[in-house]
Amino acid sequence: MSQLTRPDLEKIPSYVPGRIVPGSIKLASNEVPYGPLPGVVEAITQAAANAHRYPDMGVVALREKLAARNGVDPDRVATGCGSVALTEHLAKATCLPGDEILYSWRAFEAYPIIAAAAGATSIQVPNDVGHGHDLRAMAAAVTPHTRMVLVCNPNNPTGTAVRRADLDEFLDAVGPDVLVVIDEAYREFVTDPDVPDALTTYGDRPNVVILRTLSKAWGLAGIRVGFLIAHPAVADAVRKVVTPFSTSAVAQAAASAALDATDEMRRRCDLVIAERTRVTEAVRKLVPDVPPSQSNFLWLPLGERSAPFAATCAEGGVIVRPFAGEGVRVTIGTPDENDTFLALAETALT
Numbered sequence: 001m002s003q004l005t006r007p008d009l010e011k012i013p014s015y016v017p018g019r020i021v022p023g024s025i026k027l028a029s030n031e032v033p034y035g036p037l038p039g040v041v042e043a044i045t046q047a048a049a050n051a052h053r054y055p056d057m058g059v060v061a062l063r064e065k066l067a068a069r070n071g072v073d074p075d076r077v078a079t080g081c082g083s084v085a086l087t088e089h090l091a092k093a094t095c096l097p098g099d100e101i102l103y104s105w106r107a108f109e110a111y112p113i114i115a116a117a118a119g120a121t122s123i124q125v126p127n128d129v130g131h132g133h134d135l136r137a138m139a140a141a142v143t144p145h146t147r148m149v150l151v152c153n154p155n156n157p158t159g160t161a162v163r164r165a166d167l168d169e170f171l172d173a174v175g176p177d178v179l180v181v182i183d184e185a186y187r188e189f190v191t192d193p194d195v196p197d198a199l200t201t202y203g204d205r206p207n208v209v210i211l212r213t214l215s216k217a218w219g220l221a222g223i224r225v226g227f228l229i230a231h232p233a234v235a236d237a238v239r240k241v242v243t244p245f246s247t248s249a250v251a252q253a254a255a256s257a258a259l260d261a262t263d264e265m266r267r268r269c270d271l272v273i274a275e276r277t278r279v280t281e282a283v284r285k286l287v288p289d290v291p292p293s294q295s296n297f298l299w300l301p302l303g304e305r306s307a308p309f310a311a312t313c314a315e316g317g318v319i320v321r322p323f324a325g326e327g328v329r330v331t332i333g334t335p336d337e338n339d340t341f342l343a344l345a346e347t348a349l350t
Helices: 007-011 040-048 060-070 082-094 110-117 135-141 164-174 198-202 232-241 249-259 262-284 303-315 335-349
Strands: 077-080 100-105 121-126 146-152 179-183 208-213 226-229 297-300 321-323 327-331
Touching: 007 110, 040 249, 060 077, 060 226, 060 249, 077 082, 077 232, 082 110, 082 146, 082 179, 082 208, 082 226, 082 232, 100 110, 100 135, 110 121, 121 135, 135 146, 135 164, 146 164, 164 179, 164 198, 198 208, 226 232, 262 297, 262 335, 303 321, 303 327, 303 335
Parallel strands: 100 121, 100 146, 146 179, 179 208
Antiparallel strands: 077 226, 208 226, 297 327, 321 327
């Protein structure tokens, strides 16, 4: 039988989601543990009553709301099925076969899948010794074939963040002819004042795209809404390649309602940040080289101990996310959930 699908895809690992084990504490998927924001369930219910109708394909009302909140024109905003889908659309909009997409590694595990699906070549630049982006090495790896660079800030899965001076230097070195996508899925959890808000700092650069999501801080992981802010020509190109109607009516309604609950979102993020500090201090007594996190998760660089550690946690009723041979990502949960994890960690690592 002849090959019916692209043979190069056989070399790409499938995306691995966080495991769901009924009855266990799930600290594997970077979710915020406090439920939907006020008004979201009601908005979903109301939208569901018209499920037989197509959604607004232009996502006009939501785009206008996002634009107003972020101080930009609506023609600079595109929405999609999470920021990961928008990354895929950006790859489609920028790359032809043989073009290069460059990113730090390890970073978000969907990046190599997205590059391959677009027919582009992945250029992976190893993380630095602190488990973050080595921006100087990334700048040096740019070639005439580089069409897009992904900067995950804060980085998933390590939680590390790039600071403004380094990012300024990087953008100047890359120049204006390469699209730089700054993935800020975890922006709401950033407390380091030296980590820039990319929209405020770089939003006027035509070659910079800012990615955001409502899956994390805004509690819509199960609904899937992301957005980008870019130069109008870039945003328009993305809207051309977005899967039609991919931002569903339910998603649009849920997102609009969530955005109306900013104060509650902020309160919940503050709870996560406080627990992040407490859990980091406790974990570093067991794993001293845990890097500082600016996200809602921690990275435990356990190397070959990663899989056994995750198995021990699972046996104790806590699901974490191992990256074989590298480390373990642990989402910050409620105080009780975190206490259970810490007790298991102490058992496993002492």
